[in-house]
Amino acid sequence: DAMVIQNPRYQVTQFGKPVTLSCSQTLNHNVMYWYQQKSSQAPKLLFHYYDKDFNNEADTPDNFQSRRPNTSFCFLDIRSPGLGDAAMYLCATSRDVVGNEQFFGPGTRLTVL
Amino acid sequence: AQSVSQHNHHVILSEAASLELGCNYSYGGTVNLFWYVQYPGQHLQLLLKYFSGDPLVKGIKGFEAEFIKSKFSFNLRKPSVQWSDTAEYFCAVNVLEYGNKLVFGAGTILRVKS
Numbered sequence A: 001d002a003m004v005i006q007n008p009r010y011q012v013t014q015f016g017k018p019v020t021l022s023c024s025q026t027l028n029h030n031v032m033y034w035y036q037q038k039s040s041q042a043p044k045l046l047f048h049y050y051d052k053d054f055n056n057e058a059d060t061p062d063n064f065q066s067r068r069p070n071t072s073f074c075f076l077d078i079r080s081p082g083l084g085d086a087a088m089y090l091c092a093t094s095r096d097v098v099g100n101e102q103f104f105g106p107g108t109r110l111t112v113l
Numbered sequence B: 001a002q003s004v005s006q007h008n009h010h011v012i013l014s015e016a017a018s019l020e021l022g023c024n025y026s027y028g029g030t031v032n033l034f035w036y037v038q039y040p041g042q043h044l045q046l047l048l049k050y051f052s053g054d055p056l057v058k059g060i061k062g063f064e065a066e067f068i069k070s071k072f073s074f075n076l077r078k079p080s081v082q083w084s085d086t087a088e089y090f091c092a093v094n095v096l097e098y099g100n101k102l103v104f105g106a107g108t109i110l111r112v113k114s
Helices: none
Strands: A004-007 A010-013 A019-025 A031-037 A044-050 A053-056 A064-067 A073-078 A087-094 A108-112 B004-006 B010-014 B019-021 B023-025 B031-038 B045-050 B056-058 B064-068 B073-078 B087-095 B102-104 B108-113
Touching (some): A004 A087, A019 A031, A031 A073, A073 A087, B023 B087, B031 B064, B031 B073, B045 B056, B045 B064, B045 B073, B073 B087
Antiparallel strands (some): A004 A019, A044 A053, A064 A073, B004 B023, B019 B073, B023 B073, B056 B064, B087 B102
């Protein structure tokens, strides 16, 4: 089955210790997204890639970076995690940037100690 | 800024009861509308979507939603819920002039008692 895969499902890091979350897709979609979902809140878009073009949301902290080395993979790097960065991180894909359904991965739950 | 409001954060129903979950959005331009469902321990899945045409859209598992443009609403309905509908439901809006960015509501947790 074509799908969006996120690894790991659970990640624990220490305050200030860089962490990388991984997302891969077998859908061959052009667009990949990263959302942050804090407890009891709506998912919030951090940024997305359309092919190799990176699009950052205006209110995404500089602490969050992303890489997309190829069509299939996209990484979320948190350079210096703070306690407030503990959340579920969702990866999603869509075929194109306009008017397309997004397909979501299972998420990675990040704990910051 | 665009926003999406879901009226109830928690809903508890008995099996066979009818369901209506409210969703309102704040943008006046052209929008696409979605309902996603997240079953316990699983990822977000698309329940149904509205892009254009008939404002009453039917989705999977007997769900439907009605787009009322004048009310900026996209309420989700099901005539008779089942225990397996226990999940969290998210309304989301995609404003076309901002590309494919989804703005989500805060979610409604539905618990169906058997």
